[in-house]
Amino acid sequence: MTSMHLENVTVDFPIYNTRSRSLKNQVMSLATGGTIGSNPEGHVVIRGLENVTLSLKEGERLGLIGHNGSGKTTLLRVMSGVYYPSGGNITINGKCTSLINISLGIDPEATGRENIGIRGALLGFKKKELAERLAEIEEFSELGNFLDMPVRTYSTGMQLRLAFSISTVIQPEILIMDEWLATGDEGFQHKANERLHDLVNKTKILIIASHSRDLLVKNCTRIVWLEHGRVKMDGDAETVANAYFGHH
Numbered sequence: 001m002t003s004m005h006l007e008n009v010t011v012d013f014p015i016y017n018t019r020s021r022s023l024k025n026q027v028m029s030l031a032t033g034g035t036i037g038s039n040p041e042g043h044v045v046i047r048g049l050e051n052v053t054l055s056l057k058e059g060e061r062l063g064l065i066g067h068n069g070s071g072k073t074t075l076l077r078v079m080s081g082v083y084y085p086s087g088g089n090i091t092i093n094g095k096c097t098s099l100i101n102i103s104l105g106i107d108p109e110a111t112g113r114e115n116i117g118i119r120g121a122l123l124g125f126k127k128k129e130l131a132e133r134l135a136e137i138e139e140f141s142e143l144g145n146f147l148d149m150p151v152r153t154y155s156t157g158m159q160l161r162l163a164f165s166i167s168t169v170i171q172p173e174i175l176i177m178d179e180w181l182a183t184g185d186e187g188f189q190h191k192a193n194e195r196l197h198d199l200v201n202k203t204k205i206l207i208i209a210s211h212s213r214d215l216l217v218k219n220c221t222r223i224v225w226l227e228h229g230r231v232k233m234d235g236d237a238e239t240v241a242n243a244y245f246g247h248h
């Protein structure tokens with residue numbers, strides 16, 4: 001069974017290697033979302049997430065809401081394995097695709113085709129799997145002869161098309177998204193949307209952060225409302241959306 005469990009997950013971002021009170025106060029005045037503290041080594045830290053406990057089981061579609069700086073991105077990143085928790089643990093059962101920062105890790109000096117190989121390996125594709133999917137990825141990207149050119153010669157949209165085509169070629173069991181991913185020009189966006197809908201509908205667990213009530217209510221069964229890195233409310237999508245958006 002596909003599942004994800006977070007137990008008391010805390011994520012700290014060390015800011016200064018100092019015990020200075022005045023610096024701490026300065027940082028304190030900057031921080032709107034996270035809380036300020038210090039870790040055992042005496043570093044001043046911004047606490048991006050604090051003691052988040054969350055269990056997701058097969059079939060669940062989780063939406064994340066909260067003001068800027070409330071911890072949504074940090075939570076998505078720690079779930080995706082981009083950040084390691086400073087405290088607590090995460091247990092994941094299932095093949096996970098994270099569509100946050102899809103261009104990260106694309107090598108500008110390598111060609112499009114080489115990047116498909118590099119990214120494929122990073123995403124855990126087996127050699128055979130990649131060979132089977134290569135033509136499909138190339139065709140979906142619509143990059144044609146550019147696939148033999150270094151990626152630094154691509155426009156931003158072309159780079160995103162490449163990254164999107166690779167990242168979405170395999171149906172995950174757990175899908176993580178930050179807002180609805182829109183890439184490319186009109187024609188590409190249309191087919192990218194279709195592919196995303198397909199992935200979203202077939203994934204066993206969905207996690208999506210968004211500021212859009214519509215998107216959340218349409219796609220989610222459950223919503224977690226984050227505030228200052230902590231879970232303020234966790235419940236069925238409609239109820240939490242009403243509580244959150246009702247006050248804004």
Ligand SMILES: Nc1ncnc2c1ncn2[C@@H]1O[C@H](COP(=O)(O)OP(=O)(O)OP(=O)(O)O)[C@@H](O)[C@H]1O
Nearest residue numbers: 013033034046047048067068069070071072073074
């Ligand atoms: N790399 C970092 N270094 C230091 N502090 C960080 C870092 N990333 C996030 N933070 C802090 O952690 C807190 C949570 O930020 P996060 O980006 O998770 O919020 P968010 O809910 O995704 O906001 P938004 O809606 O603006 O995307 C904020 O206080 C932020 O300043």
